[in-house]
Amino acid sequence: MVVVIIVVIIVIIALAIYAVMLNKGLNRGTRNVESVELDERRHSMKVSRVSGFIPSKYRAFFDVLKTAMPAQYIILPNIAVELLFQRSNRRELKLEGQYVSFGVFTKDFQPVLVIDLKDFTEATDLVFRLSENEKQLIRNLGIPVMEHEIRDNYSVDELRRAIAKAMNPLYADR
Numbered sequence: 092m093v094v095v096i097i098v099v100i101i102v103i104i105a106l107a108i109y110a111v112m113l114n115k116g117l118n119r120g121t122r123n124v125e126s127v128e129l130d131e132r133r134h135s136m137k138v139s140r141v142s143g144f145i146p147s148k149y150r151a152f153f154d155v156l157k158t159a160m161p162a163q164y165i166i167l168p169n170i171a172v173e174l175l176f177q178r179s180n181r182r183e184l185k186l187e188g189q190y191v192s193f194g195v196f197t198k199d200f201q202p203v204l205v206i207d208l209k210d211f212t213e214a215t216d217l218v219f220r221l222s223e224n225e226k227q228l229i230r231n232l233g234i235p236v237m238e239h240e241i242r243d244n245y246s247v248d249e250l251r252r253a254i255a256k257a258m259n260p261l262y263a264d265r
Contacts, residue, residue: 145169148210148241149168151243151244151245153166153168153193155245155246155247155250158247159247160254163198164195164196164203165197165198165200166193166194166195166196167194167196168192168193169191169192170190170191170193171190172190172191172221172229173189175194175229175234176228189221189225191206191207191221191236192208193205193206193208203234204237206236206237206239207221207226207236207237207238207239208238208239208240208241209238209239209241210240210241235258235260236257237253237254
């Protein structure tokens with residue numbers, strides 16, 4: 092009698108395992124269109140999981156930048172450089188994995204300025220800086236590149252002058 096009970100329990104456990112495995116196999120083929128599209132987008136380009144995150148040392152600059160820029164512009168942090176170029180040219184330019192600190196865009200998402208913050212207090216910043224060649228590629232698109240050093244305090248007027256100088260090469264300090 093005990094042997095029969097053990098055999099019945101084993102058969103029930105085996106059937107439960109089989110049902111779970113069968114259910115997983117059936118669900119794999121019935122993924123909805125939205126999840127498939129999301130997976131395709133996730134694997135279409137290399138994007139940092141925290142690409143929208145603003146590190147604390149960039150936050151003060153971002154707050155002053157919002158004040159310094161006219162309201163008609165959109166400011167986005169951690170912009171992948173490759174996204175500034177047409178999809179057909181991205182691979183040959185070899186810009187994957189390169190990011191700039193901020194991008195300034197019109198309401199139509201046309202880039203008008205790229206800002207690359209430099210932190211000279213950390214040796215690791217030298218590894219992540221854009222090369223002069225990469226900056227020139229961005230400038231060749233007609234997008235000015237502004238470099239600015241990370242500091243503890245920023246002046247809105249000083250930042251406005253730096254932005255004006257970057258966006259208008261004929262601007263002269265007076």
